[in-house]
Amino acid sequence: MNHFLIAPVVLPALVAPFIIMVVRHHLDLTRIFSLACSVVLVAVSLVQAAQAADGSVQVYELGAWPAPFGIVLVLDRLSALMVLLTSVLALVVNLYVVGSGWDKRGANFHALFQFQLMGIQGAFLTGDAFNLFVFFEVLLIASYGLMIHAGGTRRFQAGVQYVVYNLLGSTLFLFALGTLYSVTGTLNMADLAVRVAELPAEDTALLRVGAVMLLLVFAIKAAVIPLHFWLPASYANAPLPIAALFAIMTKVGAYAILRMYTLVFGPDLAITAGLSGAWLLPAALVTLGIGAIGILGSYRIGRLVAFGAITSMGTLLTAIALFTPEGTSAALYYLLHSTLATAFLFLVVDLVSERQGIEIVAKKPMPQSGLIASLFFAGAIAMAGMPPLSGFLGKLLVLDAARESSHAWWIWTVVLLGSLVSILGLARAGSLLFWKSHAMAAEGSDDASQGGEQRSQEDLAEDAARNRAALPFVACFALLAGLVLLTAFAGPATKYAAATAEQLYDPQIYIDAVLGGASK
Amino acid sequence: MELLVASAVGVLTAAGIYLILRRQTFPVILGLSLLTYGVNIFLFATGRLAVNAPPILNKYEEIAYTDPLPQALVLTAIVISFGMTAVVVMIALAAYLSSRDDRIDMPDHPEDEGENA
Helix, strand or coil: CCHHHHHHHHHHHHHHHHHHHCCCCCHHHHHHHHHHHHHHHHHHHHHHHHHHCCCCCEEEEHHHCCCCCCCEEEECHHHHHHHHHHHHHHHHHHHHHHHHCHHHCCCCHHHHHHHHHHHHHHHHHECEHHHHHHHHHHHHHHHHHHHCCCCCHHHHHHHHHHHHHHHHHHHHHHHHHHHHHHHHCCCEHHHHHHHHHHCCHHHCHHHHHHHHHHHHHHHHHCCCCCCCCHHHHHHHHCCHHHHHHHHHHHHHHHHHHHHHHHHCCCCCCCCCCCHHHHHHHHHHHHHHHHHHHHHHHCCEHHHHHHHHHHHHHHHHHHHHHCCCHHHHHHHHHHHHHHHHHHHHHHHHHHHHHHHHCCECCCCCCCCCHHHHHHHHHHHHHHHHCCCCCHHHHHHHHHHHHHHHCCCHHHHHHHHHHHHHHHHHHHHHHHHHHHHHHHHHHHHCCCCCCCCCCCCCHHHHHHHHHHHHCCHHHHHHHHHHHHHHHHHHCHHHHHHHHHHHHHHHCCHHHHHHHHHHHHHC | CHHHHHHHHHHHHHHHHHHHCCCEHHHHHHHHHHHHHHHHHHHHHCCCCCCCCCCCCCCCCCCCCCCHHHHHHHHHHHHHHHHHHHHHHHHHHHHHHHHCCCECCCCCCHHHCCCCC
16 A cells, blocks of 8 residues: 555645644744645645556555445546645745735634645545545635634625535535435445446435535535625635635535546436536536626626636536536646636735735726736736637637537537626726726826825835735746646646546546455 | 434424524524534434444344444534534624624625725
8 A cells, every 4th residue: 555645635734733733933934844845745746646647546545444444545647636736736825925924914824724735635535425525624624714814804704604605515515425325325436336336226316316415515615606605705805815725625626526426426327317417517607607797897806806716617617517528628627727827816916905905996006016917917818718828728628528519509609708708807907907007197196095094104114025025926927837838738738638537437447446455 | 213303304404594594693603503413313314223223243143233334424523513613603703793793794885894904
């Protein structure tokens, strides 16, 4: 058994308590340990991605209990890809947070951050449905702490809504798991797949109920309309760099849909055939549309990007809902892109809100306006899916994969119109924030004291120091570089995505790897 | 027995959902608690209801036994929901103390908004 497989879960799980218990009073030490942990995580997940790239499925049995009885962690191409994406994103966000001093504004930021990583990595690696629930809770409870980091009335209020909504989701998750367990008598995903396939069709009413409830749970996580209501308020009111990390959390929902509905309730399974796709596809298209309209209607930049995240989830789930290897391959490429793009735009928007507040109105030009404006421009291009960045390629792949579908016209229309509306919304925000403000400065009619907030001299000095910090820009450019690399190496990336999709649609490999020892 | 358990799950869930739809934070949290009680009983029943049966196999004699796994699941679920309820109470308290208002919805006027950050 390869103990290396569990490293992405164990490492943050060890570093986080260490940070709380030993070094919490030394900000520099917590930063060093947290960043070091993130760097090591990237290295570990790179090695794991290389190991999984040959198509082998590795299994780690916790406590050495054989598969259907104990909990297993499974590393296949999809898991390795998601773990790598999480590690890279976490490193960049961590750099940004350290550089911008967000971690100083509340207690225990880095410990919560590491716990959050532990939950996300665990959710991607686990091969057991109940363990998936547990890791969901780990990542959620850490995210509750991160969401209200640095406090503030509005943030607390949004935090209550976020927690309540997710507790409801967790309860529904338990109901779904209970239903599945009562029918099949197992919660190991591979074992579930075997048992579900063996069930006689007339005994599956309860199972179908369970399958739909499970889909609802993951749809809540993935912010599919009409279950998206938690997202805009919580992302817009969370600290924006945290929202950048949360970009991966909606993808946990998408990952879970992809995993459960290819492995357990696969497209070939007669009893649930078409169930997930038939519901998911229209919902995903509506999500895309509402997200785009939300971009157009936002008057605060946090909300703007939050709706951008909803739009990209809509596109992603449209591709997933096709449940074909081509669709999934396109979805995986778009998933990589949209995570990086959403996080990038959240970070850029945090640069803006640190300098001139969160509303999208023309104000005095901010310091480094040119640089930030060009970063926002690049982010908007990526988010809207315009050439030359990877969003364009991603959307092209999605459209191409949809060509065979019977709903191809719907998909094409909504995706293209959605892109157009997003472009309009982002262009409106960008021109108000960056161009109008210069026009106002040229008129020279207004002076300082516009923002309505009286700020003390020290605050201003601190702001100035923060504005000079280079690290936030390093983080932003790292994400931009990621997007550029994803575009430049689109060939290898799509090849990996296609291989991953192929592996997903041949669930026997996964089942054999997990249950191999037991079935003999 | 079955009727008792099933109606307990149903009533708890219904009451929980009713309370969650209230406008104040406190009833919502109570509703969440009821809902988690409901789901715990439901999980407990997924291993089939068996009275006076040990949760272990006995290899020396054939006796009735009850499925131990749902009991483990329920334990996990109880611990998690307890922790989560504590967290939501604390966050709700913070929101209440800083806004002097127990409403769960947020006023959506840009002007009465505290500066973000």
